[in-house]
Amino acid sequence: MHAFAALLDSLIYTRSRNAKLKLIADYLRATPDPDRGWAMAALTGEIDIPGVKPAVIRALIEARVDPVLFRMSRDYVGDTAETVALLWPNPAPAPADDPLTITQAVERLLRLSRSDAPAALAAMLDRSDAEERYALLKMATGGMRIGVSARLAKTALAQAFELDVEAVEEVWHGIDPPYAALFAWGAGTAPQPTAHDVPVFRPFMLAHPLEDVRVDLADYAAEWKWDGIRVQIVHVAGQTRLYSRTGDDVTGSFPDVAAAFTEPGAVDGELLVKGDAQGGALDDGAGAASFNALQQRLGRKVVSQKMLADYPAFVRLYDILVDGEEDLRALPWTERRGRLEAFFPRLDPDRFDISPVIEATDFTDLETIRAGSRDAAIEGVMLKRRDSAYTGGRRAGLWYKWKRDPLTADCVMMYAQRGNGRRSSWYSDYTFGCWTDEGELLPVGKAYSGITDEELKMLDKFVRNHTLNRFGPVREVEKSLVLEIAFDSIHESKRHKSGIAMRFPRIARIRTDKPAAEADQLATLKRLIT
Template identity: 50%
Template sequence: MKAFAELLGRLVLTPQRNAKIRLLVDYFHTTPDPSRGYALAAIAGTLSLNAVKPALIRDLLLERMDEVLFHYSYDYVGDLAETVSLAWEPPADVAPADISLGEIIERLQMAGRSEVRSLVRDTLDRLDASGRFAFLKLATGGLRIGVSARLAKQALADMGGKDVGEIERLWHGLAPPYLPLFLWLSGEGEMPVLKTPAVFHSVMLATPVAEHELEGLDPADFAAEWKWDGIRVQLANIGGVRRLYSRSGDEISGAFPEILDAADFTGVIDGELLVGGTARSNRATGSFADLQQRLNRKTVSRRLLEDFPAFIRGYDILFSGEQDIRPEPFYVRREALSSLIDSASPQHFDLSPLVPFSSWEELDRLRSSPPDPVIEGVMLKRFDSPYLAGRVKGPWFKWKREPFNIDAVLMYAQRGHGKRSSYYSDFTFGVWTEGEDGAALVPVGKAYFGFTDAELEILDRFVRDNTVERFGPVRAVRAEPDAGFVVEVAFEGINRSTRHKSGVAMRFPRIARLRPDKLPRDADRLATLQAMIGARA
């Protein structure tokens, strides 16, 4: 565990990408199985553990520490795992030990609910402070070290002298602790053979672009498609096995059985999952809020299937039949995709239409006034581009619509995580609505990014100086017509919502600017947001 804890500490303090990769490669080379496989899973976000709740960790520390002192310490440090790792005092008769990461993970995975408490206590007793911190972050799922799954895969490729594309192709067909993968990478085994042919293949991503960045590019080299407000998916039917994956590789087949039933073709396609009706079924496309009714479900009722019928709007094709056509140029793949969808169920599949344009100015006008409220902007794809895993700058761009903007008032704040654990960086904001007693603030969203480090210092100082109430880790701040903090919030979309007190739900809200020049009374009204829904519709 010491080696893993040291790795985490060095990764957090290392900003350079190549330096992070070298740290990972060194760790994978020197750490035995299964610990290195579990470390890889923890870093890449594929590790599944019996969740250790923060309340349990807090209770264990309070068995050995005064409650008032704990609250003072927690408030100062700002992170529960760090507080416990520093304040924990093992019994004098318990000798510290360097328990391996693999042993800790396997004990957690096998522990029953009644055993978790004693297991966590025993593990904390045997580890040093840095080991305790790493263990608690693992156990609670709070590992944030600035390393993406893609970076971890690149480190594996460098370790074994392989192409990262080979790692990508194998990745979602293997499971922690990845023993066959490491045997192959170290030259001690053959390339793993996947059990199911319908595996996930990493999707090709587009780079955000602004109008001035398009200067120097020839519009004739690019195809344009609408960017639809659904979720990116990959549908595979290979060897008679059918699977539906999200863009991150999570299988979501159970939530959309009608899509799998209708996939009577062989191949792998990339597209946008939407609800409502296809262009071929004469039914309007639903909003992202409608799609959310179907997401994150293991099974769906007949009522949901009828009220929110799902379909895929095809963007691209990776395999035509069982032939990998990703190396082919986009225009060739587009013809293959069009042919496949023409013969597929019209209720469940249609083709994302191309947007004709001759100049960037013309496309900008189309982007700003799209024909459907479910459109977020346009996608630009080079006609000669192969299908490449990850976000490769140059072949594909996304040019989104200008975001919505409102002025809102800060209402609540909570500590962040990782580097931000000492700052109040997660904010709830609200707008005014008319009530029985006059104007009152109603929460309409949360945001934890968009601001600079200097602006975070300002926001954090305001929260500390203007706290009026505390609800566990959440602070309520002063928010009155003439005293409070106004922020400009940008967001991509807005829909009605029965789950929120305000009746509205924002899509991707972020704090765009601080507005100390404005009084809270000058912030927007709820009616303004409701009108945005009407305007979009």
């Protein structure tokens, strides 16, 4: 655990991507199995310990130190794991000849029930120093926040053993932690794992934003960019898996879609919910509800029959990667589109359709079509080079995403809270609101992105100088600062007092020129609901 704790400490204070890659690669080469496998699982968010949740950790520390002291310290530090690691009493550190290892910690906690895991975690914390406690808690809760993405960790593994990162990514989700087969391949003691018998994840082909570029539609095909979640569906050896863009297995949340995909192969598409719950075959380019409807299904490990009936899911297909055992990714887009259209009739029409190609005479005509695309389920336009192979990641000039222009609203800052990680000492998360007809200010959203470092300093200073009340880590501020908020769409929401919820809100401008009384009315935002 000590070496892993040292790795995390170094990663937190390292900004350079190449330096992070070297730190992880050096650790993986120097660390034996299975510790390095569990370390990779922690770095990539693949560890889920049911018996250790934030509430359990809070209960453990509040039984050992003054609860008020802990809460005040947590508010100041901004991170629960770091706060507990520093405050935890250290009555019996582990002897030098019997250090706590990652494998011991993870495998023991995974075996224990929810009732037994807290005591075991406390015993481990008792025998650890502050750095080890921090690493243990971060690993146990899965919330690293150390500036390392899953992709970067896999890239480091590939570099450590001179492997192709795309090959690592492809088989990653078909191998369980601690990835013995993967490290054996890297060490040269076993052959490369293959995708013939396991429904593995293949890296998605991604698009660059279309910025000040006009393309020739003779070279590019245009499709709608649907507002759902991108998924890859794989069926191999009688098994079907649904993967999100980040490679997470979401099959359990959408068993209805998985059960309907029984053709050997792999396809790429957009997971959506039907525009109504009446069922029936889907028509190309129609039938999709807003993202708000899809959210009712996301993240659910158990999906009730009522949920399946009220929010029936389907997939709008974009591409085909594998047909049977034939890998089609090297073919140009035009040929893959033909293969997809031939593959599609084998699928359940109640669960699958194909995203239509937009018919436009030229780019100017496409601009006009896009301008009128304020549909609840449309996020913009995709432009795909007709001769492009399906290559993982973003490759310049092949695919472009042309998102529709965002909506904006002038809102008043109401509350602020410190951020996490590097922003833990700054008030960087802002709740904002709009006026009702009666002159009441109601919260309509929360944003923490879109601002520069200088703007962050300015807003942090405003919060500190204009605080009215404190509610734990949250500060209520004077209702005098207007923020221009950009957002993709807005939907009805029964969970919020305002009755609305914004999709992807971010701060577009700080409106020091505008009085708070002139911020937008809630009724104005409700007219934008799709």
